[in-house]
Amino acid sequence: MSIRHGLLALLADGPRYGSRLRTEFEARTAGTWPLNIGQVYTTLGRLERDGLVVRDGVDEAGHVLYALTGAGRAELRAWYARPVERAAPPRDxxxxxxxxxxxxxxxxxxxxxxxxxxxxxxxxxxxxxxxxxxxxxxxxxxxxxxxxxxxxxxxxxxxxxxxxxxxxxxxxxxxxxxxxxxxxxxxx
Structure with missing residues (x-):
């Protein structure tokens, strides 16, 4: 799973802030794919730039919330529908x-x-x-x-x-x- 699409998948459940996305991503991947918070916020910035997420206010603790846009939902559906291409030959x-x-x-x-x-x-x-x-x-x-x-x-x-x-x-x-x-x- 790419970090980009993993975050989109989590945001499909509703608005989230960065550190919550990190925690949920690691929980969903059973800790096999740890993220640093910088990766999360860098990816959120790119998703926002690409029109796939928007800032959706601030929660009671002051965390900036991110939400999927219609384009983000369409990208997520397209990702689920596409087969995963394995790099050939893999670097092993x-x-x-x-x-x-x-x-x-x-x-x-x-x-x-x-x-x-x-x-x-x-x-x-x-x-x-x-x-x-x-x-x-x-x-x-x-x-x-x-x-x-x-x-x-x-x-x-x-x-x-x-x-x-x-x-x-x-x-x-x-x-x-x-x-x-x-x-x-x-x-x-």
Whole structure:
């Protein structure tokens, strides 16, 4: 979620001031996307400049309230209707590490793969434990649903990374076989 559209989504529920938007954004994203207050006010300034929000008075504590405009509501609807484009190819430190390890002197890329797999496997165990805890609380606490969805996204991404590491290991084994080795002995 972009900060811009996240703030628009929160403002769809009614006027808010900056620090309340920050608190609600972090609560909705289950703390996985912390914001600093400067980001919030910079984004609100741009949204106001673009005609998507307006200042809507001041609350009893003196906070400036922001509200969606008609254009802001239309932009929010359009955002919900658009699929999210994934950057291709993504900038991924692990991928860069593996491809640079391939030609690096004194580096066994299979050890790099194994170290990452051990790390991700530990992360998977932790995510599964946290998911079980969230599932146990979810029926009584509907606000746990956002946390659960984000945990499951992380869990699925970790599972995909393990599958990719398995694929990398298999590819490396095939590439290190000596030509003419019918047994496919990777020791060659």
């Amino acid at each position: 430190e692990l991928a860069v590490k593996l491809v640079t390890a391939l030609g690096a002197e004194g580096v066994d890329v299979r050890e790099v793969v194994d170290a990452q797999r051990r790390h991700v496997t530990q992360t998977l165990h932790d995510l599964m434990r946290r998911r079980a805890q969230a599932l146990a609380r979810a029926p009584e606490h509907p606000e746990e649903t956002a946390r659960l969805l984000l945990l499951e996204q992380s869990l699925f991404q970790a599972e995909a990374e393990v599958r990719w590491l398995d694929h990398c290991e298999a590819r490396l084994l095939r590439l290190t076989r000596e030509p003419g080795d019918p047994a496919g002995n990777p020791e060659g």
